[in-house]
Amino acid sequence: MLRRLYPHPYLSLFLVLTWFLLVNQWKIGSLVMAVILATIIPLITAPYWQHRPKLNSLPALLSYVVLVVWDVILANIQVAKIVLFMPRDRIQSAWVRVPIELKSPEAIALLAGTITMTPGTVTADMSACGRVLLIHSLHAPDPDAIRDDIKSRYETRLKRIFE
Amino acid sequence: MTFALEILLSVLLVVGGIFGLTGSYGLIRLKDRMQRLHAPTKASTIGVGTALIASMLHGLMIGTGFSWQEVLVMIFIFVTAPITANYLSKVHLHSRHYGDALPKTGVSRDWATFDRTTEGAEPMLPSRDS
Numbered sequence: 001m002l003r004r005l006y007p008h009p010y011l012s013l014f015l016v017l018t019w020f021l022l023v024n025q026w027k028i029g030s031l032v033m034a035v036i037l038a039t040i041i042p043l044i045t046a047p048y049w050q051h052r053p054k055l056n057s058l059p060a061l062l063s064y065v066v067l068v069v070w071d072v073i074l075a076n077i078q079v080a081k082i083v084l085f086m087p088r089d090r091i092q093s094a095w096v097r098v099p100i101e102l103k104s105p106e107a108i109a110l111l112a113g114t115i116t117m118t119p120g121t122v123t124a125d126m127s128a129c130g131r132v133l134l135i136h137s138l139h140a141p142d143p144d145a146i147r148d149d150i151k152s153r154y155e156t157r158l159k160r161i162f163e
Numbered sequence: 164m165t166f167a168l169e170i171l172l173s174v175l176l177v178v179g180g181i182f183g184l185t186g187s188y189g190l191i192r193l194k195d196r197m198q199r200l201h202a203p204t205k206a207s208t209i210g211v212g213t214a215l216i217a218s219m220l221h222g223l224m225i226g227t228g229f230s231w232q233e234v235l236v237m238i239f240i241f242v243t244a245p246i247t248a249n250y251l252s253k254v255h256l257h258s259r260h261y262g263d264a265l266p267k268t269g270v271s272r273d274w275a276t277f278d279r280t281t282e283g284a285e286p287m288l289p290s291r292d293s
Binding site for chain 2: 018075077093095113115116117120122125126128
């Protein structure tokens, strides 16, 4: 019964949090509205998101977010350096193909997003079967190192969190 | 105290401005379209980020309290920026500008942008029961 009413508990929790961030104050009335929204929205969207993603550990996910935020800051400085100071002909861009072992669509989406936000790489495409990602790297003298770095730094962590 | 906060806010805003400017400068400096995608997707996240942190702290300074809405803006930017970048690069791939420079997938299916098979064109989603 509870499962039918809340098909995506994490989505509901996130909606409550979102509502409180939006109203920017802690009142009982806001909580009532938040609970109403957190019930209705997952119910309406459930037909488009039928399965429930597995989440092994919330702390691991939060530490992953912290890691990514830190990497985003580093990425910004790195890309700014390349844009401002590196001579244009010395920038070696490359396409990198990254085979992925993740199966869950949520995990793959998170990995692709992470890759785009972090040092010098943008996720350009995915193979139609969802097993390989196509990545464009701004400055990659050694494309294999980038692939190994993505796999060891992000994919293993996501695998632990979602599978 | 207020003076120190003012200095901090100014530094944050200036740093944000510099990064935002760098991102836009990258658009005209880098040479091909895929390269140009890198500058705005990254250099501007920190630009927006520091401006938002400054905005949150500003609430403390003028006495209306710490403002939480900016956290939400940041979450939405982190979620949407990669999707925009992905769509832009997909459009770019469609122009078939790269030809052979593009690596092969190495599996049976082509890249999703080029794949013409209609059957199971989307990645298989696990069913509700599994």
